[in-house]
Amino acid sequence: MVEQPKIHLEHVGFTYNATSATTGAEPVEALKDVTLSIPPHAITVIFGPSGGGKTTLLRLINRLNDMLSGTRRTGQVLLDGQDIYAHDVSVVELRRRVGMVFSLPLPIPGTVRHNVTYGLQLAGMRDQTVLDNALVRSLQQAALWDEVKDRLDDPATALSGGQQQRLCIARSLALEPDVLLLDEPTSGLDPISTAKVEHSLMELKKHYTIVIVPHSVQQGARVADYAAFFLMGELMEAGPGRQVFINPKNKRTEDYITGRFG
């Protein structure tokens, strides 16, 4: 790659229950020596069987694992060449630059409008015009605007599951992050909603760097510009999506894609 990667993981390892003396639980090595570059303005698909460390990887990129006790992290995570675990990095600032959407659509309590603008309000934005513009822009980007433009002051929980998930995407987009992490964003959605979300991802990648854990291999193949296959915490194969999904170099990647194990 000629361009500088947006995110670069350098020999990253991550262990849960590393200090098992206190909890008595077995240490779980979720990521083992992962080195991976994620290019900007493209969709990178992280896929593999469950327990492979995909979610752990996403949560490392916006430091959500900080809150867990008893974990051990090795290696470096660089965002635009800067170590995000360095002492002078503001976690809050980082999370505003690296948005995340979870597998369950979880609107925060409150109205549709509140859900989208809340992140900005937290960041100290008080100007109503700016908030309104961000509301319209991010709902449009998440392909939700037409469906909710007359329901902005309804409780967010009154939306359908698919709408709630796109609302969660809009919520992340409102902060204009550089990077959008999506952890199985369509796992609870019907095929039509899934298609809408995938379609909006295609639009979004023009402006954002997207890292997605798909909920199926097929979805991964549909959206991938780049792809990385994880098995038991190890990075098996990474490369352009077309190559990984159509002509994998690693035998186990091929076995997984063709459904020989899962």
Next chain:
Amino acid sequence: MCGARMNDQEQQPRREARVEPVSTARGLGQGRDHHWGEFLVENAIRVLGFSAIGFVVLIFLFLLQEGLPTFFRVELPILFGQRWYPTFDLYGTMPLILGSVLVTIVAIAIALPLGVATAVFVREVAPNWAREILKPMIETLAGIPSVVLGFFGMTIVAPLVRDVLGAPTGLTAFTGALLLAYMSLPTIISVAEDALDAVPKSYRDAGLAMGATRWQTIWRVVVPAARSGIITAIMLGMGRAIGETMAVMMVTGNAARMPVTADSLFRPVRTMTATIAAEMGEVARGSTHYHVLFGVGIILFVLTFMINLAAASVIFQKRRRGGLR
């Protein structure tokens, strides 16, 4: 695959057991005995279950039977008047109602911020080891008999209130409210803590992921999500406070005085519960005074019922507006 194998192991002995009764004549008789036992247990449980409901209904009917005559024997203006002098046939319950309301509201005003803050601390902030110590301690607090707290209130809190606030006596509405706040804290804390615990972890992640600080996430995302549970906690605490008798009787001074002046909080009051407890033992059965005390019981019941109704409607409203969730 693993599941299928376990099923096989489970079914093996059962199949043998089924074969045996059919092969011998005794099998059928055994089956009938079994049915008899089943019948008895089932009906015993049914009778016990319904009798619990039955007793509640009977108590309620008794309360009505003894209390309702009040509203015919005593003219309503007098009954809701300002003077409670049973010896002169003046049964004004207003000082008692307002006394209960004042003590309860002040108690909740003290207990609510403390209780919710403690619940947030225990659930969201405290490290695991501290939580393991704090939770049982809070639950132990609920087990302290109210008369012990009343004694503590008389000997420690009342003199303190008198000296620090310069009240003529330490036995005041405020003293009662302090004790009641203390008594309702364990309820409020444990119910609110459970409500916070029930908020999915992903809400916290979602809050953090949009750039909220830990405090913003707790206060603006997690606590609102637990709102209905926290309201339940407050209502339960209020129910505990308004129904509490012993501690209140010991520390509020029991003067049936209208708490309408600005300093009423630091003067003696008399609550409905304390009145019933103090006077019921000495009243002639069937007298007007006797019925009025039951009438006070009905008023108390209606108040508590309204609190519960308010709590239920808040929760119901939340659920209805919540759409799918």
